[in-house]
Amino acid sequence: MLQSFEPARIPDADEALRKDVREFLAAHLTGMPADRRARSWMGFDADFTRALARRGWIGLTLPTRYGGAGRSQFARFVLIEELLAAGAPVAAHWIAERQSAPLLLRYGTETQRAEIVPAICRGEAFFCIGMSEPNSGSDLASVRSRAERAAGGWLLSGSKIWTTYGHRADYMIALVRTSGGVEDRNRGLSQLLIPMNIPGVTARPIRDLAGDEHFSEVHFDDVLLNDDALIGEEGSGWDQVIAELAFERSGPERIYSSTVLVDSWIGHLRTRGDPTPAEAALTGRLLAELATLRQMSLSVTGMLAAELNPVVEASIVKDLGTSFEQSIPGLIADQLASETPGSVPPELLATLEYVASMSPSFSLRGGTREILRGIIARGLGLR
Amino acid sequence: MSDGDLFLDQYIRVLDGLPADDPWPALHESGFLDLLRPEADGGAGLELDAVFALAVETGRRPHAPAVIETMAARLIDPQAIAVADIEPLHGRPLAAALAAAHMVGAMEAIEELTLAYALQRRQFGREIGRFQAVQNLVAVLVEEVRAARMAVQAGLVGPLAAISPRTAALAKIRAGQAAVTVAASAHAVHGAIGISEEYALHHHVRRLRAWRIAHGGENWWSHELGEWAISVDRDVTTLARGLTP
Ligand SMILES: Cc1cc2nc3c(=O)[nH]c(=O)nc-3n(C[C@H](O)[C@H](O)[C@H](O)COP(=O)(O)OP(=O)(O)OC[C@H]3O[C@@H](n4cnc5c(N)ncnc54)[C@H](O)[C@@H]3O)c2cc1C
DSSP, X not given: OOOOOOXXXXXXXXXXXXXXXXXXXXXXXXXXXXXXXXXXXXXXXXHHHHHHHHTTOSSTTSOGGGTOOOOOHHHHHHHHHHHHHHTOOOHHHHHIIIIIHHHHHHHSOHHHHHHHHHHHHTTOOOEEEEOOBTTBSSOXXXXXXXXXXXXXXXXXXXXXXXXXXXXXXSEEEEEEEOSSOGGGTTTTEEEEEEETTSTTEEEEEEEOTTSOEEEEEEEEEEEEEEGGGEESSTTOHHHHHHHHHHHHHSSGGGTOTTHHHHHHHHHHHHHHOOOOHXXXXXXXXXXXXXXXXXXXXXXXXXXXXXTOOOHHHHHHHHHHHHHHHHHHHHHHHHHHTTSOTTOSOHHHHHHHHHHHHHGGGGGTTTSOHHHHHHHHHHHTTOO | OOHHHHHHHHHHHHHHTOOSSOOHHHHHHHTGGGTTSOGGGTSOOOOHHHHHHHHHHHHHSTTOOSHHHHHHHTTTOTTOOSOOOOHHXXXXXXHHHXXXXXXXXXXXXXXXXXXXXXXXXXXXXEEGGGSHHHHHHHHHHHHHHHHHHHHHHHHOOSOGGGOOHHHHHHHHHHHHHHHHHHHHHHHHHHGGGGGSSSSTHHHHHHHHHHHHHTTOOXXXXXXXXXXXXXXXXXXXXXXXXXXXX
């Protein structure tokens, strides 16, 4: 079940994209403080998203016939690695590009594909993920939101929670029960495409511990949906959601969340001069770990490019990657604690404060560490 | 089957057939000791990626002699035999990178032992590997082994002489970190049997420990790598990309 991580190399033609992306980012991110860039793929900026779209950089791997660029997984790796490393505010289109568009292409109707996927690539259709509910977190198969057949479509009731940018999205792809009861577990679940602006759908932001509003709670009160809201087969929601999670977990965003902090700190060392042995050693360790994780992530990209299904391997990279990202603020804080009070730049301290407070979420979003290790154990034949 | 695979197959057969008392005459006869030498010189001119594969197989076998180091030594002294330390001949980067490659082999052997034991040993009426706490230990062990392999393998391409201190640092730092967790988790899963002289685990762990501290440990290499990184005015992502060829 567990495939080996083969070293993968980015083809030159794809690597060539990096220069253009860097130039674009230099032009668009100047003046944005590090503590804002540290929000990375949680930072929402529709104008930035549209500027990316105008360059043809949303939906890079999607077929040109649906508005994509038809390029390789490695080209997308280069693009999103640069976006993440720079701390570009990519949240508006991130979910749509990463998982909703590929899901619609695989399971959607031709109408869904032809109308929505090109809009995603233009940066005009934003998506949110409707999996978690108040009583269903890790135990996703226990979802209670329910859609019943009604004349001409479906009648939906229930709630979702922790929905990233549910209050700013145009569509949700939701996992809901369409037959049976909670005791039927992963049987009787389906995925529905829900426009967020129709009657009965309300989305309210939930403020996070840093004062930001990214996730939300979403309620469905007798929402009437057309027949074509169903994505794929009725009752196949579980298998589809597993496939969607593979897109969600396989990218390099699980290693770069603290990169802006690392660069700010090393920048500070360079300005200040005379790094201590402990500072140099920590820099070396962080760099070695980043290089390792990056190669592993690239290897998973190679598996995607070869149309393998790297579910277990992506879980390994996500678990290692989030542990790395989470360790960074504590390690850097300990180094900064040795400096004379008042000598550390306020922007670096604000960046540290943000990353330190948000870092526990890195191993929750997209499935918790414990759940990932369960997936790995299954891949090893232990379950 | 590529040349490298063919060598690997033969190499495994040679290693597994070596007499315990004095392996060197048989190794000499096998021709393997000269494989790194240029083809014009009777060797096969093997490069780092092929050497990595051979070193992993050597590292997997707890009683294998220092074949890879001897192969490297013979690039300089054609008569060399049973050379354990190549740092004086080839410098620290190559010595460290080869130690790291052996560590990957030792850790893979430990992973296999541990996985097999978790599926075989029964307590409370089931295999211990069915317990979530044990699954967690094994999952982390496997993650570390994969990370170490990637860190070492990704850098080991091209000719031996071309190895950079950065590549060696990446390999030695990551393998060294993994070694600590892998040894501790493997012992935890094994219980008392892992402490017995008769069971193979300690042979692997002992070699792993020795390679970890040979030719600079994590702290030494991290310090080297970090000083370099701070002196180059580039972002960490660019620097990370540059650690591997
Ligand atoms: C920033 C952020 C953004 C998010 N965005 C979205 C989104 O857009 N859409 C969405 O649907 N969800 C989203 N989530 C929710 C996320 O998917 C859940 O937080 C996650 O699945 C865990 O669920 P929970 O928080 O209810 O924790 P719980 O499932 O209640 O878990 C609590 C603890 O118990 C452990 N645990 C639970 N079950 C087991 C078990 N079987 N074995 C061992 N340990 C177990 C967990 O690992 C964890 O440590 C987001 C979360 C965060 C933090």
